[in-house]
Amino acid sequence: MSKNKKLFTTPLLKNNPITVQVLGICSCLAVTAQLKPAVVMALSVTVVVALSNFIISLMRNTIPPRIRIIVQLVVVSALVILVNQVLMAYVYDVSKQLSVYVGLIITNCIVMGRLEAFAMSHKPWESFLDGVGNGLGYGIILVILGFFRELFGSGTIWGYPVMEKLGMYKIGYENNGLVIMAPMALILVGVIIWIQRSKDKELCEK
């Protein structure tokens, strides 16, 4: 049990896919200008990683090693299409906002990375937990980025005009245009990595 718990918790901080493995950076820059799409993206990726890990782990002994990548891709694409259809059915506006980035979950390095590194050699339940952990580890960073970028870039949180209600605009405050742009998201990821490593010296390279 404690081993399974560890599978789930290490990707959240100690082995976070974004800040430690530095995977999935592209989508994390692209979808975090606002909190809502960031949350939807985080959930979508979590679902895809967890289910594909589970399915591939079930089939791991029957997949011929030579064609394993294409098999993995078929499973991932099927799941991504399912997720995309669900998003279009229930949260159409967010789905529009995310545009190609839902489809691009197929190419997210975290998904393929976990399949290759973990699901191909572990049992289904463990693989499922690993997938949920990695998806949520990715999600945490997305939510942090989405929160700060929406707050300082648009002055809102989840569409609620926080800065306006606080009366910040009346005293001369202005939204920061740079925070909306992708470069600032990368800088913010860098700052998160900085903070994490100054807290946890084990992560620092020698």
Next chain:
Amino acid sequence: MMNGLRNFIDKIKPTFSEGGKLPWLSSTFEAFETFAFTPNTVTRQGSHIRDAVDMKRSMILVVIALLPALLFGMWNIGYQTALNDMSWNIDSSVWYMLWSCFWFGFLRMLPLIVVSYVVGLGIEFMFAQIRHHEVNEGFLVTGLIIPMIVPVTTPLWQLALAVAFAVVIGKEVFGGTGMNFLNPALVARAFLFFSYPTHMSGDKVWIAADLWGSDAITGATPLGEMMAGGVRPSASLLDMFIGTIPGSTCETSAIAILLGAALLLLTGIASWRVMLSVVLGGGVMGLLFNAIGANAYMQLPFYYHFLMGGFLFGAVFMATDPVTSAQTNAGKWIYGFLIGAFAVVLRVLNPAYPEGMMLAILLMNCFAPLIDHCVVSRNIKRRQSRIKIEK
């Protein structure tokens, strides 16, 4: 008086040393001590003596070189307001005008400089204390340049934010002065430019309307006029050379900047190769556009580019930054030439940004290490081929 200061410093020194009352303030103390006196420590290992002047002394010289542009800029702030504000009595005596314009500009400029230094040095001292190293003196120059290259109406809190960003993200994360690959002053300007574009471009930011407050009088810079489709800037070449035009606080006057350039070149602090090649690059690119001549901006005589916007200021004070420019002599030529060329390309071809100098320097800052690498490995290859022949 100097002896008194020396004695005082020696007297309070034990308080800040190991075992004293305030050892955690040692870097702060050290910074002020070496600011006043040349340190008596010498390099003991290796032979890296390049010059008898240490970094603090050379930074002071750069500050002195900036003074003509700064003083002229202060006067010009007042002059631009006076030109547009009828309540100023233009007919009153020349000396009165000279003085009141300068005083107005001085009072407008002072808060910008104070905010820049307080925020920047505050962060530098904080990092020095946390990391237990000496306070670097690079910010002495950076902190003065930042208020000199922004519009006079820049809100102070935005400036403070930009300075903090430049010092932390542009410099300290890489290890402080000497380790940064981007010019920190330009990082601050780029931050302002992309964060608060309405305060950094357009024609409503360059002239202060009153002494206090952020209201502005409409007045386009030469670059703004060209961007809007002008055939020639409305200011005469002479005005642009002297600097009596709207623009960022202290980069309008070519003559004041050239005075500073002369001092930098005489003392050997800035590289003449970089300065010359920036001007060459801009000139060649300007001539090339003249030859194409597809629109009014392309037909603008090439020498206008030197006098508009921050071209000269960038060439003299920012491209030559010894930390972020190329280090090899051949590299300096390439680096400078491309800065000048890209600045003119951005001005003429990019419809979104009126001024290209900032982005051109930042871009070439990124490429400076690559240029150096190529120059060095080319040299190695050339010498290796000689060895083969002798075999």
